[in-house]
Amino acid sequence: MPFVAAEQPKCPKCGKSVYTAEERIAANAKWHKTCFKCGLCHKLLDSTNVTEHSGELFCRHCYGRKYGPKGVGFGGGAGALSMDVGEHLGNRSTEMTNAHHSSQF
Ligand SMILES: [Zn+2]
Numbered sequence: 001m002p003f004v005a006a007e008q009p010k011c012p013k014c015g016k017s018v019y020t021a022e023e024r025i026a027a028n029a030k031w032h033k034t035c036f037k038c039g040l041c042h043k044l045l046d047s048t049n050v051t052e053h054s055g056e057l058f059c060r061h062c063y064g065r066k067y068g069p070k071g072v073g074f075g076g077g078a079g080a081l082s083m084d085v086g087e088h089l090g091n092r093s094t095e096m097t098n099a100h101h102s103s104q105f
């Protein structure tokens, strides 16, 4: 019996066929690159910053906020809203310190 013709994979987001030229693979599915975006902030994603949860895609930032940091080096205690990252104490926090006031250097 001949193999059933391979069905074009469907994008979970919009339900339309995904062709190889525009596919992004995550969560065991193929997505259009235009559908490959965060379910919360709708930022377009790529394979370097996508995370998935229950078949939905999120950027790392939203995933961290929604489901908690996972493998991300938030140095402080969970739930601490202090913006003091302890840089003056020699902490090597590199994530999310962009807004830090580093004026004197
Ligand atoms: Zn799509």
Ligand SMILES: [Zn+2]
Residues within 6 Å of the ligand: 038, 039, 040, 041, 042, 043, 058, 059, 060, 061, 062, 063
């Ligand atoms: Zn997001």
